[in-house]
Structure formats: structure tokens, C-alpha cells
Amino acid sequence: MDDDAFEEFLLRFEPQLSSSGERYLKLRAKLVKFFQWQRCVDPDGLADEAIARLLNKIFGGAQIEKPWAYANAVAQNIFKEYLRSQGRLTQLQDDWDSAVEEPGEFVECARHCIEQLPDDKRSLLEQYYADEDGREAMARRMGTSLAGLRTRIHRVRAEIRSCYLRCISGSV
Numbered sequence: 001m002d003d004d005a006f007e008e009f010l011l012r013f014e015p016q017l018s019s020s021g022e023r024y025l026k027l028r029a030k031l032v033k034f035f036q037w038q039r040c041v042d043p044d045g046l047a048d049e050a051i052a053r054l055l056n057k058i059f060g061g062a063q064i065e066k067p068w069a070y071a072n073a074v075a076q077n078i079f080k081e082y083l084r085s086q087g088r089l090t091q092l093q094d095d096w097d098s099a100v101e102e103p104g105e106f107v108e109c110a111r112h113c114i115e116q117l118p119d120d121k122r123s124l125l126e127q128y129y130a131d132e133d134g135r136e137a138m139a140r141r142m143g144t145s146l147a148g149l150r151t152r153i154h155r156v157r158a159e160i161r162s163c164y165l166r167c168i169s170g171s172v
Contacts, residue, residue: 009058012067027051027071034075040082050075109167113160121156128153 010023031050035043053074057064064070114122127138128149139149 009055012058012064013071031071031075034072035079038079038082040079041086046075046078046082050078053078105168109164110160112167113163116163117156117159121159124152125156 007020010020010027013027014023028047028051031047032043035046040046050071054067054071057070057074114125117125128135131138135149136146139146142149144152
């Protein structure tokens, strides 16, 4: 994006201000204030994301009649995404906190699930995590690519995760 295009973007929001710097700061300040009112953890980052999306939309050819209303809608959508991500983070934190409250069960379930793995999968995990620098060599020895090795590890971890979730819920 060139300077003229950016200036045109800013003029849509604050035509009465004399400099593009003032226009940008006013737009950004309004967006930051919106996210602060919503009690977001990173209002500056969310405001920057809103501006980036506005720029992409406007310079993608969208004709926007009411730029402030559109900016508000973009900010609202980003806030909804933020809430969804915070909900997932909160749920993960709650799950972790409940697991840590009873570390004996946490450790026992993890140990149980790793012990249930076939020897070849358990050995694969041990080798993979024992020497992080030698993973490419490990993949070559196995006759696969590094991506293939990572896929195998991902599948083994998914197996452990599934067993672990059954264990902590009492299904094992």
C-alpha cells in the first residue's frame, strides 16, 4: 500500500483533521478505547487488528458508505472472536487447575496412559524428546521425513490424550 492509498483511507474517517498522523491516531485511539471498555487484555493489539482488517476490506474494493459504522462492526466482530478465544483459554485454565488440584490423579493418569502404549510407540516418544537436536537424523534413520516423524508423534500424543481424558473422567 502506498502513502496516497493510506491517506485516502484515513480521509474517510477524519476529513477535518489536517495531517494523516492525527487521523490515524484518532482512529486508533477510538478503537483502543472501545476494546478497553470491553476489558480486553490487549486493546492495542486488537485495535491494530481492526485497522488491518479495515485496510484489507477497503483496498480490496469494498465500497463503504459509513466508515465509522463499518469500523465499529469490525471491532465488534474482533471482540466476539476475542471472547470465544478467552472462553477456550478459560476452559483450558479451569481444566488445568482442576487437574493440578489433585496432582496424584494427574500423574497417575499420565503414567497409566504412557504405560499402555505399545513398546514401539513409547520408544519413539522417548527418542523424540530425548534428543531435540537430532530429530532430523532420527527421521532419516526411520526412513521418513521430519514432517512424517512429527505426524507420528502427533498421533501418539493424540492416543495418550484420549486415554488421559478417559482416565481423569473415571472411564478407565
